Amino acid sequence: MYWSDRDLDKIEEADVNGLNRRVIGVSGDPITLGVYGDLLLWTDHNDTHHSRRGIYYVHISEGLESRSFVSSPALYPWGLFIHKDKAVICPDDIDVVTTSSETAIAWNSTVDNQTICDPSSGSFFLVGSTVVTCSAIDENNQEICTFVVTVEGNMNESSMLLIGLCVSAGVIVAALISYIIYRYYFKKMDKEKKKNDTDNNGYAANDIVVVSQDIIETSTTQRKKTFGYSNTLEEERSENQPGYLDTGVPLESFAPINTDLPEDVINELIVDLANWLNKNGNIYMLKLLLLDFDKIPIADIEKEEDAFELFQLLQTFGLISTTNIDLIIETFSLCGWLGAENVIKQNVPSFEGKVKGINVTRFSQGRQNLIALGRMLDETKRHTICHWYNIAVDKNAYKLLFELDSKRHVLKDVSIFIDKLHRKNMKIEANVLKRGISL
Known part of the structure; x- marks a missing residue:
């Protein structure tokens, strides 16, 4: 509790039981008191020295050194009301x-x-x-x-030595486990390949029919029936119509899939790639990439949590079709989802290309930089970035980047975001984000 003493010209505090009494302020004629956090404020009439009339304060944690907000002989303050903007x-x-x-x-x-x-x-x-x-x-x-x-x-030498030994042991164990898995996996793949070579001398047309029939009988049947592509979509679009995508690059220069394949084969491939992504990929990497296309409403991207539904958005806005799914293939290459090659080869045996290293032309350089940036954001850096925007911390770096960029905090104001990275000593991350773009 706090009180003013006009006779002794001082302000005191004590516990409510009267203990720990001390003087925390000195004033000529203190009247009304008010508390705001660590500040104790009061009005002073000071009939002896009129020039010292005013409103004064002191830091409770420090005490004694009084400071004035305002003082003037023309003032005669009495009451005191403190308006609090924040609790x-x-x-x-x-x-x-x-x-x-x-x-x-x-x-x-x-x-x-x-x-x-x-x-x-x-x-x-x-x-x-x-x-x-x-x-x-x-x-x-x-x-x-x-x-x-x-x-x-700031560890001492013994602690650093112990940690170094633990890290070294962990690296050795991880390398040993990786080697065992590597040997087991590729030995198994080699046996399966030899078996197929012996039985059929590779995949035959009938094999594909059987695989397709097995897939149709699974829970994805309805999806394949409802993936509504139009055979004439590419013919109907022109550069004067919504949905036209002109990259300025001939299709043959980057198309990794034979576009002469039957429509049902392409549809099955799209569904299987979506299922693979849902199981093995990061859906927020795909959502982050889709922000590159202004024609797709952000609200539509935000609400979808399934790769197939996001692929449907690409089809709806004319970005993919049964004759051109390069955007999907470039997405898998850019995100490093190289395991999808097996899915492609199962559906398209004639595919001899690689998902890795495809020339990405459908996404802006800034969008590609965001994918690279996400791989560099460890827990500490995610905490720092979330603190800037007062949002909850998420373990998924790409979910964080999607949330920020969907609100135009990153690429829209990329210079500001890069400056923030520099000020927090994230210079490498800043250089990755500004790579190949003009600020």
Whole structure:
């Protein structure tokens, strides 16, 4: 509790039981008090020295050194009302260095209402960056703010040696496991290949019919029946109609799939690629790439969580068809989904190309840079970026990039985003993002 003493010209505080009494402010004629976070404010009449009339304050945590907001002999302040814009104000980001694996960190938040921080002040923080979220609630409002606590380890030589040994052991074990899996997988593939060569001397036309029939009998049958391509779509589109895509590059220079294949074969290939992506890929990489096409509403991309439905959007807006699925193939190449080659070869035995290394022409350089950037965002960097925009941290870097770019925070204001990366010492990431684009 706090009170003013006009006779002794001072302001004091004490616990509600009267203990720990101390003087925290000195003033000529203190009248009305008010508290705002760590600030104690009061009005001063000062009948002796009129020039000192005004409104004064002191930091409660520091005390004694009074400062004035305003003072003038023309003033005669009495009442005091404090308007609070925010119920909670977080401190600046906290950076500490420790010689242990964790350290206790406390802070002072400027608050007037009951405040809860997660983690709480005084908690132990591990080496790395942790986002702290504080919230305060009164009868009408709830306020939330966040800040980042970064703990840097300064380990002694023995600790570094122990960690180095553990890392080395982990690398050796991982390499051994990878070698065993590699030998097992390719030995199995070699046996299957020899068996096929012995039985059929490779795939024959009848083999494809059987595979297609097996696929049709699965749960994807309905999808294949409803994937509504039009045979005349390419003929109907022109550069004066919506949906026309003119890359300026002849189709033959980058088309990895034989476009003379029957429509049902292409449809089955598209469905199987979608199923493969749902199981093995990252759907948010595809959604991030689709933001490159202004003709597709962002709301339509946001609501879809299935690769097949996203492929349907590409078809609806004239970006793929049964005679041209290069956009899908370029997507798989750009995202590094090389396992899809087996899916293509199962549907199109004549395919002899590679998904890897295809010349990507359908996506802008900035969009390609975002895919590369996503591979570089570890947990600490994701925490930092989320703190900039006050959003929840997600383990999926591409979900984070999609959320930001769909709100025009990245490529739309790429210079600002790159500057933020530089200021947080993410220079390599900044160079990757600006590669090949004019700022």
